[in-house]
Amino acid sequence: NAGVTQTPKFQVLKTGQSMTLQCAQDMNHNSMYWYRQDPGMGLRLIYYSASEGTTDKGEVPNGYNVSRLNKREFSLRLESAAPSQTSVYFCASSDLVASDYRVVKTQYFGPGTRLLVL
């Protein structure tokens, strides 16, 4: 049981290049998320997928596209990388748990992909 896995761990791109960050989870979770973490900014939601076949924009979706390939996999694509997209990217998945008379989602994060755009 690997949890949430991300590939690659580290990538260097030149401005204008494209790439896809891969994420997979083996916990049979319905929801998956992509975040970016920048110094002094915390984690910001880029896109999320509440269930297979659906995707929605988060706080900072510009410059990114996503694909929920199946229940396990959720990829993030940068079509034309920019230096402002230099960041650490985290994928997460979540399941529903009952907590204090309501349903909540507990997120499980992958180890991250460190991206440098020159």
Add this chain to the structure above:
Amino acid sequence: DQQVKQNSPSLSVQEGRISILNCDYTNSMFDYFLWYKKYPAEGPTFLISISSIKDKNEDGRFTVFLNKSAKHLSLHIVPSQPGDSAVYFCAAEGSGTYKYIFGTGTRLKVLA
């Protein structure tokens, strides 16, 4: 506009003493709050949570307090251990949206 704020970027505490990490929020629609812990080169891991119908939740050495009128929550770690040294993020979720807003994090260093 930062809806979830952690105003202390760093905190140093002696081993065995109490660590108190603070978090403030501005959106009164938030009704579920979480704390995550993050070690370098790893993803955040869930630590403890609290819903707005409670003002306190405990799990071993970790206690989260919620003051809704002040829109403030805090994480207490007692006693602090060197292995607790990490970055701690608070996060908030509103009304079943399942989207979490994270604070900027506080780096805790527990000195042996």
